Amino acid sequence: MQISTSVPYDEERLRRTLRFLANRHMKTSRVLGAVLLVLGIVVIAVDPTSIPGYGFIAGGLALMFAVVPIMVASGVRLQSEVIKQGYHLSLTDEWAQITYPLAETRYRWQGLNQVIETPDAWYAMFGRAQALTIPKQALTPAQRAEFTAFTANLPK
Structure with a gap:
């Protein structure tokens, strides 16, 4: 992916x-x-x-x-001004990465607890209160299908 x-x-x-x-x-x-x-x-x-x-x-x-x-x-x-500039989302088979203009966060899929799908987004849960929001409207239909297939193959 x-x-x-x-x-x-x-x-x-x-x-x-x-x-x-x-x-x-x-x-x-x-x-x-x-x-x-x-x-x-x-x-x-x-x-x-x-x-x-x-x-x-x-x-x-x-x-x-x-x-x-x-x-x-x-x-x-209480959110930092850093996040108010938007971000770049990169998803690979190994990592989920969020890059803001002044900060960067990487998550390895191995640390994922679960992915929860809602009508607007997927929430990749890394722990009980740490969620990576993957907004559906930011992805093309092909990317949505690819991510859905990827999450279906993740260990439960």
Whole structure:
């Protein structure tokens, strides 16, 4: 496989990637949020003047619905200016390489945990929170087919 393409900076793609990573790790927080919400409802049903009950409900709702958007917004805001210039993506049988004007990152496919396909991109997961985003719109149909065939032959 020899795929090479330029990928312009896209804040929405960055947001989708951060949302994808955050959602993978927020299942426990959402369950805890649901537990707090139910606890708050029970406490308020017993005593409608109970301030902690309302605090449980607010905390539960925040854990269920507010944490991921806050994490994504913070992640976008904290990104280095280096990535806002776009990058060059090179994929070979041995390496995945991202080259920014001022930085470069290489991943050996041997260290890959899994490739997750979404409608917009592939996420090559190197660990639980390290994802290389391979945007589908940056690849030609032939390159997409070649990458799909490559990922189908990777060890599971």
